Amino acid sequence: MNTRARVILSIALLSTGLIAHAALERAATIDRPKLNQPLASLPLVIGDWVGSDEPIAADIVERAQTDEYINRMYENQKSPGQKVSLWINYSNTGLNLRHSPEVCLPSSGWERIESMQETAELKDGSETGVPISILAYSKDSAVQRLGFWYYIFGERSLHKAIRGLPITSRSSHGRTTRGSSMTIEIFRPQEEGQNELMTDFAQNLLKELEPILPTERDTYHRP
DSSP: OOHHHHHHHHHHHHHHHHHHHHHHHHHHOOOOOOOSSOGGGSOSEETTEEEEEOOOOHHHHHHHTOSEEEEEEEEESSSTTOEEEEEEEEESSSGGGGOOHHHHHHHTTOEEOGGGOEEEEEOOSSSSOEEEEEEEEEETTEEEEEEEEEEEESOOHHHHHHHTSSOOTTSHHHHHHOOEEEEEEEEEEOOTTOHHHHHHHHHHHHHHHTTTSOSSEEEEOOO
16 A cells, blocks of 8 residues: 555544544533532431531632532531531532542542441432442541442433543543532541441431432442
């Protein structure tokens, strides 16, 4: 094959690839549902827990790439002194999914304890329920537990399939197939025999989130 033929073939292959790329992107463009209610409408009283808003540094909010967020401390009224910290953030573009505990906690000096990882199942009226990850991280002599799960809104089977292709989250495919999303993180110090308090709070929280969340959603719990 002479040089001119090779050039023509290369151009043809490139053009075909660009056309296929554009067609795939058009087909996979996703609707990004907004929350049914502002995240701030989440009650301060959740079951036996009473909360108060906590200040958070502006640079943390910026790095989280969130459009709405809640940072609160909740205390159990039946067990005074037993508290959980709640961090929820919503992003219309799904960029907050880049900031999972697997990324943020180690960067702050926390080390994951693999042997203490668990999965809990919250009841939501369905047969399968909502699984959440119960993780553990240590730093110096401190150990904290973390309940974690997240939602992607507006996702369909095509988007899930394309996300499995060998393309990065920074590519145009990644941008167009990333729905709006919300992550939930519940923190509390590790205490013997007190892990059920975290799941109690998470179960009550799930009920209060229902009026806020779009109907078209998928739930995940692996960081």
